[in-house]
Amino acid sequence: MSIFGRLSRDRLQPLFFFGNNPITLIGSGLTTASAVTLIFYWIVNLMTGRFANPYLGLIFFLGLPGLFVLGLILIPIGMWRRRAVLLRTGQIPPSYPEIRLDNALFRHGVIVVLVATAVNLAIVSIATYQGVTYMDSASFCGTSCHVMKPQWTAYQESPHSHVPCVECHVGAGMSAYVRAKVNGTKQLFEVAFNTYPRPIQAPLSVLRPARATCEKCHTPARFVGDQLLVLTSFGNDKANTSYQTVLVLHVGGIDSLRHLSGIHGAHLNDFTYVATDSTDQKIISVSMPNGHGGTTTFVDQSWKGPVKGITRTMDCMDCHNQATHVFQTPEQALDSVMVNGSPSPSLPYVHKEGLKLIKAKYTSQAQAGTEITAGLENYYRTRYPDVWNTQRALVVGAARTLVTIYDRNVFPSMKVTWGTYPDNIGHMDYPGCFRCHDGNHVSKSGKVISDDCNLCHNLLAVDETNPKVVSDLGLKGNVPAALQ
Ligand code: HEC
Ligand code: HEC
Ligand code: HEC
Ligand code: HEC
Ligand code: HEC
Known part of the structure; x- marks a missing residue:
């Protein structure tokens, strides 16, 4: 008997025979139908470009390939069950109904099955690839x-x-x-x-290491040198007086002679630390290489317990933990929009009232939206009717901005509110640099991690109105339009 004959007798004939059952047929139907739908969707996609709706994407990229694979699984299950039932009831025929290769109808059938299988395989692999790419998209x-x-x-x-x-x-x-x-x-x-968990916590220890992440795009060795920072804030007085803080930050880096300097240079040296909480806010011990093969360890003098906890090698994210997910304080959020003119500093007490409104507790963003708007409008309608009557557009615009910055930072449904996520750069609102640079981390030999105000920056002006240095340097970007 030819090899095809034997293949037909031993494999295909039983396959066709056992395949004649509802489960297998449903499986084939599912597979074919999802394949056709997927092909159709890809064509539409190719013609229209992108996938606008992520939920639609979920259906097409994860649901349909799932159905397709389910169909493929059902096919052999149905065959196996039919065979088991027939075996039990003694109905297995001595020989299966013959399928002859010289029968054109059958030959076409085989070709169709082979081609369909190849196409199916291609579909599954493309679908899987697309699914994976899709799941990786922002x-x-x-x-x-x-x-x-x-x-x-x-x-x-x-x-x-x-x-x-x-x-x-x-x-x-x-x-x-x-x-x-x-x-x-x-x-x-x-x-x-x-x-x-609500809020979702952000333990740095489960993130991939920063050297592998950030250094794909950033070169820490690039020498940044000093960087000028101009910060504007507004007072709670009637005129919303603006103040400026100007500082020169010694960011440093590694210069062309390979000297390490400044903030970047100082920490790129395999420092390790021990923290007592998962968000690394309380650091009780820091170790650094001492240049002679050993390490110098600074221990927090106020810590009385054993020096144990989460140990981490310091990297970019210990300072830049908010490089991407920036959550502001209410003051930062309000100051940053007021610099741009809305809420307009010309509205009396808008800084004080605005802060009060965005800091209040609401049960949802929707409720906050309604109450912040009503609160601000009411304030001017009752306290400053002339402002309400002559500058209503400014008041309405101010309310809208307040709602925007609230929605940007506070998510009651996720229990995320002002201050939920600490920012490790700086030291004014969160411990930040002072987690180590608090003058209280001391080594055995009495060396202290410095908290000298000139270590990291020179303060050229602190909360001054119209500091001379701003006009001397011609800095306009961070200064309210009214003062330029
Ligand atoms: C440039 C790097 C970067 C990118 C891009 C990025 N993240 Fe993050 N993500 C971080 C860092 C760093 C933290 C830790 C923040 C902290 O400790 O305060 C974090 C924390 C989180 C957390 C808190 C819980 C956790 O797993 O630590 C979530 C949730 C999160 N990111 C989701 C996202 C989503 C969704 C996207 C894309 C839309 C995204 N991230 C893009 C760097 C990034
Ligand atoms: C895929 C490339 C890429 C990766 C990965 C990446 N960055 Fe960036 N980063 C950029 C680009 C591009 C900018 C500049 C954006 C701009 O100027 O608008 C930037 C800007 C920054 C800035 C300056 C922000 C500012 O306000 O000026 C900081 C700080 C920063 N990145 C830190 C990090 C840290 C920390 C990581 C690792 C967690 C990281 N980046 C990962 C591409 C990247
Ligand atoms: C000890 C804290 C610290 C560490 C560690 C650190 N940075 Fe910075 N970085 C700063 C500070 C402070 C600034 C100044 C800007 C600011 O205050 O936002 C800065 C500025 C930057 C900038 C903007 C500088 C520019 O060119 O304008 C980038 C980009 C950056 N860092 C990337 C990184 C990367 C990548 C790493 C890890 C290899 C890293 N930083 C590690 C504290 C740190
Ligand atoms: C995990 C602990 C830790 C944190 C957090 C930390 N540092 Fe440091 N930093 C150190 C240690 C340790 C040294 C080395 C002290 C020494 O050599 O005596 C150091 C040194 C420095 C130096 C160099 C001092 C010198 O003598 O040249 C600067 C500048 C500096 N840090 C800035 C910062 C800034 C800015 C931040 C916050 C954005 C920060 N550090 C956060 C541990 C830390
Ligand atoms: C270990 C480094 C370090 C030390 C020590 C340090 N600072 Fe700072 N400071 C920073 C950094 C980094 C920022 C910038 C934060 C940012 O990017 O907004 C900053 C910002 C500031 C600001 C402006 C912040 C704001 O929001 O208005 C003031 C004011 C300030 N520091 C005062 C001081 C004083 C006073 C001392 C001495 C007791 C001191 N700093 C010691 C790192 C340090």
């Missing part, structure tokens, strides 16, 4: 799941709004990828069963 990470709303909102306004989430959150290589997906699946269950 829009999947940020919008498929409402839980991510705070981080997604902050991300969209950050300097990294074009850097895909996975660049920072998923490492390179297969193991990091699998770890991320396993983690993601766990989180999916937490969301499904409503057991996820």
Whole structure:
């Protein structure tokens, strides 16, 4: 008997025979139907360009390929069951109904099956690829799941709004990828069963190492030198008086002679620290190489317990933890928009009233929207009717800006409010640099991590009105238009 004959008798004939059952037929139907739908969707996609709606994307990129694979699985299950039933009832025929290769109808059938299988394989691989690419896109990470709303909102306004989430959150290589997906699946269950933490915490220790992340695009060795920082704030007086702080930050780096200097230069040296909380806000011990093969360890003198906790090698994210997800303080948020003219500093007490309104507690962003708007309008209608009558557009605009900055920073549904996420750069609103540079971290030999005000910056002006240095340097960008 020819090889085809034997193949037909031993494999195809039984396959056709057992395949004649509802489960297998449903499976084939599912597979064919999802394949046709997917092909159709790809064609539409190719013609229209991008996938606007992430939920639609979820259906097409994850649901349909899932159905397709389900169909493929059902086909052999149906065959196996029919065979088992027939075996049990003794109905297996001595020989299966013959399928003859010289029968043109059958030959076409075989060719169709082979071609269909090849096409199916291609579809599955493309679908898988697309699914994976889709799951890696910022829009999947940020919008498929409402839980991510705070981080997604902050991300969209950050300097990294074009850097895909996975660049920072998923490492390179297969193991990091699998770890991320396993983690993601766990989180999916937490969301499904409503057991996820609110607010979502941001432990740096679970992020991929910064050297692998940030240094793909940034060169820490690049010498930045000094950087000028001009900060404008407004008072709570009737005139909303503006104040300026001007400082020269010694960012430093590694210069062309390979000298380390300044803020960047100082910490790129395998420092490790021990923190007592998962967000690294309380640092009880810091170790650094001493240049002779050993280490110098600075211990927080106020810490009485054992020096144990989360140990981490210091990297970019210990200072730039908000490089992407920037959450402001109410003062920062309000000052930054007032510099641009809305709320207009010409409205009496707008800074004081605005702060009060955005700092108040609301149960949802919707409620905040209504009450902030009503609150500000009421204030001017009752206290300053002339302002309300002559400058209503400014008041309405101011209310709108207040609602915008509230929605940008506060998410009652996720229990994210002002101050939930600390910013580690600086030291005014959160411990930041002073987690170590507090003058209280001392080594055995009595060396102290310095808190000298001139270590990191020179203060050229602190909360001055119209500081001379601003006009001397011709700085306009951070100065309210009214003062230029
Ligand atoms: C440039 C790097 C970068 C990019 C891009 C980025 N993140 Fe993050 N993300 C971080 C860092 C750093 C933290 C830790 C913040 C902290 O400790 O305060 C973080 C924290 C988070 C957290 C808090 C919980 C956790 O896992 O630590 C979530 C949720 C999150 N990011 C989601 C996203 C989403 C969604 C996107 C894309 C829309 C994204 N991130 C893009 C760097 C990034
Ligand atoms: C895929 C490339 C890419 C990666 C990865 C990346 N960045 Fe950036 N980063 C940029 C670009 C581009 C800008 C400048 C954006 C601009 O000027 O609008 C920037 C800007 C910045 C700035 C300056 C922000 C400002 O306000 O001027 C800081 C700080 C920064 N990145 C830190 C980091 C840190 C920390 C990481 C690692 C967690 C990181 N970046 C990862 C591309 C990247
Ligand atoms: C010890 C804290 C600290 C560490 C660690 C640190 N930075 Fe910075 N970095 C700063 C400060 C402070 C500034 C000044 C700007 C500011 O205050 O926002 C700055 C500025 C920057 C800027 C903007 C500078 C410019 O060119 O305008 C970039 C980009 C940056 N850092 C990237 C990184 C990267 C990448 C790493 C890790 C390799 C890193 N930083 C590590 C504190 C740090
Ligand atoms: C995890 C602890 C830690 C944190 C957080 C930290 N530093 Fe440091 N920093 C150190 C240690 C340790 C040294 C080295 C002290 C020494 O050599 O005596 C140092 C040194 C420095 C130096 C150089 C001092 C010199 O002698 O040249 C500067 C500047 C500096 N830090 C700035 C900053 C700034 C700005 C921040 C916040 C954005 C910051 N550091 C956050 C631990 C820290
Ligand atoms: C370890 C480094 C370091 C030390 C020591 C330090 N600062 Fe700073 N300081 C910073 C950094 C970094 C910023 C900028 C933060 C930012 O990017 O907004 C800053 C910002 C400031 C600002 C402006 C912040 C604002 O929001 O108005 C003032 C004022 C200031 N420092 C005062 C001081 C005084 C006073 C001392 C001495 C007791 C001191 N600093 C010691 C790192 C340091």
